[in-house]
Amino acid sequence: MCSVFAASACRKFNTVYRGLVDTQKPPEMISGNMTSVMCVYSALFMRFAWMVQPRNYLLMVSHASNETVQLYQLSRWAKSQG
Secondary structure: OHHHHHHHHHHHHHHHHHHHHHOOOOHHHOOHHHHHHHHHHHHHHHHHHHHOOOOOHHHHHHHHHHHHHHHHHHHHHHHHHO
16 A cells, blocks of 8 residues: 555656756746646645645655645746736
């Protein structure tokens, strides 16, 4: 059971990596709607990872990292909108 949770959390870091790669793209290519959804998604799953017993710290860290990247992308998008 633990290996399934670890594998799932490790795969979530792929989303973080892809978000970091997207920081090199122009902000006009960012979807404000999708980035907002990703922020809400990561926030909800951070709470889940914290509340589940035993706590899933790897999942928590992967979603916290994704939340950080997505909030940065959202700020870039908002600045480009004027």
